[in-house]
Amino acid sequence: MELLMILLIGIIFSVSTYLILTNSLLRVIFGIIMLSHGAHLLLLTLSGFNEGAPPLLGEESSVYMDPLPQALILTAIVISFGVTAFLLVLGYRTYRAHETDKLDKLRGHADE
Amino acid sequence: MSLLHLLVLSPFILALFIPFLYKWFRNVHTGWFILPLPVILFAYLIQFVSTGPGLGFEPIMETVPWVPSLGINFTIYLDGLSLLFALLITGIGALVVLYSIFYIANKKDEPLNNFYVYLLMFMGAMLGVVLSDNLIVIYVFWELTSLASSLLIAYWFHKEKSRYGAQKSMLITVTGGFAMLAGFSLLYVITGTFSLQGIIEQSQVVIESPLLVPTVLLVLLGAFTKSAQFPFHIWLPDAMEAPTPVSAYLHSATMVKAGIYLVARFTPVFGGTSIWFWMVSLVGLITLTWGSISAIRQKDLKGILAFSTISQLGLIMSLLGLGSAALYYDVADEGAVFTVATMAAVFHLINHATFKGGLFMAVGIIDHETGTRDIRKLGGLMSLMPITFTISLIGLASMAGLPPFNGFLSKEMFFTGVLDATALEIFNMQTFGIIFPIFAWIASIFTFLYCLIMLFKTFFGKYQPEKLEKEAHEAPIGMLISPIILISMVVIIGLFPNIVSYTLIEPVMNSILPGFEFEVNLYHWHGLNTELFMTLGVIVFGSLIYMNLGRWQETYFFLRERDPLNQVYDRGLDGLITGAQGVTNVQMTGLLRDYFAYMIVFMVGSLTVTMYWFDAFTFAVDPNSLASIPPYAAIIIALTAAVSLSLPFINHRVSSIIVLGVVGFLLALLFVVFRAPDLALTQLLVETVMVVLLLLCFYFLPELKKEDFKPRFRWLNLVISISVGLIVSLIGISSLALSNTAQFDSISDYFIENTYELTGGKNMVNMILDDFRALDTILEVLVLGIAALGVVALIKLRFKGGEDV
Known part of the structure; x- marks a missing residue:
């Protein structure tokens, strides 16, 4: 299971990198969203998938899933949500100001 | 203090x-x-x-x-x-x-x-x-x-x-x-x-x-x-x-x-090492000769003085190098003979400061009162500026090494120093020692020559008022005080050299060559020795060359004033600037894609090198430690992979938003599979909001176009992306293998044991966020707040006319 997940994570990272390197601002934002997905999964995978109960004490189990990475990922999901929302609006604003979302046209002036 | x-x-x-x-x-x-x-x-x-x-x-x-x-x-x-x-x-x-x-x-x-x-x-x-x-x-x-x-x-x-x-x-x-x-x-x-x-x-x-x-x-x-x-x-x-x-x-x-x-x-x-001896004395000797020869072709009075300063500094440097040989021998042994070079250096240092300071000030006066320093325009100033003339005459005579001024004394000592150096039997001096007196003598001839040029071209000859910017006249008394003081020092030290011998030179000698016994006694008449004949030769040859100088005035050597080494400097500086601009142009393309590519390639490269360096790549994952794969999980994983892979190929904006949403929801499902209920809930919530936000936003945004970068970029991007995926997977596998072999105590055990007792809650993930790490969570809320403010500001802020935002 872990190895399969790592394969999936590798794919997600590749896809996100490819998207980040494209010319369209929207695809770059997609890439960043995918990148955070990949990071979350990597963190979870590396904490191991032992046969434990969910990290709820009421479950009456002797083994639990590791709660700490889950807490970290929860934080990360929320933060990446904030960042993505901001990036989206930034992209929108850039498009309104410059009438293009092509990065090769958003290169600033030659004297900068 | x-x-x-x-x-x-x-x-x-x-x-x-x-x-x-x-x-x-x-x-x-x-x-x-x-x-x-x-x-x-x-x-x-x-x-x-x-x-x-x-x-x-x-x-x-x-x-x-x-x-x-x-x-x-x-x-x-x-x-x-x-x-x-x-x-x-x-x-x-x-x-x-x-x-x-x-x-x-x-x-x-x-x-x-x-x-x-x-x-x-x-x-x-x-x-x-x-x-x-x-x-x-x-x-x-x-x-x-x-x-x-x-x-x-x-x-x-x-x-x-x-x-x-x-x-x-x-x-x-x-x-x-x-x-x-x-x-x-x-x-x-x-x-x-x-x-x-x-x-x-x-x-x-x-x-x-x-x-x-x-x-x-x-x-x-x-x-x-x-x-x-x-x-x-x-x-x-x-x-x-x-x-x-x-x-x-x-x-x-x-x-x-x-x-x-x-x-x-x-x-x-x-001192006493061969490298120090040769470096200091030889560089000094070259500088001495080069400076004095370059000085005679200068047309600017300050240019002559500049090259003369270079040459005199070379002289002092060379003497210090020769004098350092004394340290090769035992203290108070035969080495003491060679200390005369150091003494000459110190004495000349003092003398040079007096006569050169005075001369610079005199040239400043000439510049100030006539408006030019060009010797082709000057001439005949002797009667117009008698005090400046006297100052210059004494200063130049001292610099040329004529008695009874202090320059003569140090020049004689300089000759003694180089002549003594030929007697050295170390550092290959038996073979090469003879170059010192020869070059010293040649340099002295040119020194004498440029002193003559300065004196005659400025003060003698014909006065040419039409070429000058101002009417030449003597400087105000305030300007003359300083050069007069310096030039009187030249005369006083020249006539009574021993006033500096014990007061200044001896303590300096004790610092440079500690422990040596030497006698500091300065006097003019040393008898009819080699040094005196060398000085006479300098005067004779120098005057001869000066008289024939007119003949060579139009030669290539005289017309090119600038030191040929300047070209090396100028070209080097130009090359440096062009090179720096070239480097900047290569890296600062203004294209976001290039900056991302540099960062990613660097990170992948440094990760690979570091992992390889510490031999950290390992694939020895214990198969028993791996969890089994339930069929439904395999289906979800395969689906996620397929959907993710399709994302770059979609050229329709609503479809791509939906595909992105699907990935998010599949992720939530995966969280369920991995028994992380809180994560699944959050992910579902966030993903829903995100899709709505994307759809809202994208209503205003243009249609996605087919990727339109150059083909070269596309292949390169593909290679970079795959290498990123590969390195992440490799690191993932390696750390899995590491967690198998190295049995660390998980810090999570603390939370599992103490959550209920310390917080009273049973949901460990929530309790970590709300209680153990509550401050972090508050700051996280703050981050969200700032992001929200930014979003509102960017949407609500109106465009002003012509604003380039």
Whole structure:
């Protein structure tokens, strides 16, 4: 299971990198969203998938899933949500100001 | 904090008040406020001058801790050598300040406050160089003198040539300074101390160290660039764009002698080694000859003086090199014979400061009163400017080495020094020693020659008022005081040389060559010896060449004034700028994709190298530790992979948003599979909001187009992306394998055990976020708040007309 997940994570990272390197601002934002997905999964995978109960004490189990990475990922999901929302609006604003979302046209002036 | 510390710092302190004094007392020339300081400092220092043979004072050492943990202390060390330099700095400083008051008029557009702040900065820094014992402190002050020199050269910064000269001197001297710092660091590595006296005590350790050669070369690079030694001398002629008081002070009497000081200071450390002997004496000899030959083709009076300074500095340097051979022998043994070269160096140092300072001031007067320094326009000034003429005549006679002036005495000693050097039986001197007297003699002929040129072209010949900007007349008395004092020193030392022998020279000799017995006794008549015949030869040949000079005036040699080495510097600078621009153009493309690509490639590269370096790639995952794959999980994973892979190929915006949403929801499902209920809930919530937000936003955004980068980019992007995926997977597998082999105690156990007791909650993830790490969570809310504010601002803020946002 872990190895399969790592394969999936590798794919997600590749896809996100490819998207980040494209010319369209929207695809770059997609890439960043995918990148955070990949990071979350990597963190979870590396904490191991032992046969434990969910990290709820009421479950009456002797083994639990590791709660700490889950807490970290929860934080990360929320933060990446904030960042993505901001990036989206930034992209929108850039498009309104410059009438293009092509990065090769958003290169600033030659004297900068 | 002793008085001596205050002495070094006082110019800096006074400099702080100069802008205010300049503003408040606008009608008073700012120089009058400066003048008392060097006079007081000189008067204070004069008390240390010894009054008789062997009566020199004991060296004084005072320490103020600066960074004691690194061995860096502001330690003042005052001995004969530092005293001589400190006296030169303050004494000539006082005269130069007096001179400058009359030279630079207090006009409206003349930034006198700048001038005097820089000058004081230089004075303090230079005192710091010669009075400090700690190498790092010396380095700091050393660079400060370079900075002050550069600022003073560029004082009339509206002139193109001033800026060029300032940049050149800065680049060359600071490069040398860096090399010197490296040399100092090597010395610290060898000896474990930054204290000069501490290093001198361990000179045997330094000499036997395998790092000796690089250390010597690096330290000498600093000294040679500062003292304008060949081939770094090219900055000095261009530094003549500075106001003449600055040229007289920094570029002939003090700053350019900092390199001499450094070499003299390090002679007890490195003296007696072959590399030191040859480097110092040979570079000095080349500089001496090159400078004197270059001087005769200059058309600018200050240009002649600049090359003459280069040549005289080479002379002193070369003598210091020859004198260092004495340290090869045992103290008080036969080596004492060779100390005469060092003595000549010290004596000439004093003499050079007097006659060259006077000459610079005389040239400044000529420039000031006629409006030009070009010898082709000048002539016949003898009767118009009798006092300036007298000053120049004595100064030039001394520089040419004629009796009864002090220049004659040091030139005779110089000849003695080079002749004695041929008797050395070490360092291959038996074969090569003969070059020293030959080159010294040739250089002296040219020295005599350029002195003749300066004298006759300026003061004799025909007066050509039509070529001059002003009507030539004698300078005001205030301007004449300083050169008159300096030139009287030339005469006094020339007639009564022994007034400096015990007072100044002997203590300096004790610093440079500690432990040697020598007799400092200076007199004119040595009998009919080789030296005298050499001087006579110089006069005869020099005059002969001068008489035939007209014939060669139009030759290639005379028409090209600029030193050919300047081309090397100019081309190098051009190449540097072009190269830097090329590098910038390659990396600063203005394309976001390129910046991302650089960052990603660098990260992948450094991760790979690091992992490989520490042999951390491992694939030995224990199959038993892996969890089994339930069929439904396999389906979800395959689905996620397929959907993700399809994302780059979709060219329709709503479809791509939906696909992105699908990935998010599949992720939530995966969280469920991995028994992380909170994550699944959050992910579902966030993803829903995100899709709505995306759809809202994208309503305004353009349709996605097919990717339109160049094909080369696409393949490269593909390679970069796959390598990122690969390295992440490899690191993932390696860390899985690591967690199998290395049994760490998980810190999570603490939370599992204590959550209920400490917080009263049963959901561990929630309790970690809300209780154990509550502060983090509050800050997280803050981040979200800021992001929300940003979103609102970006949407609500109206575009102003023509705004380029």
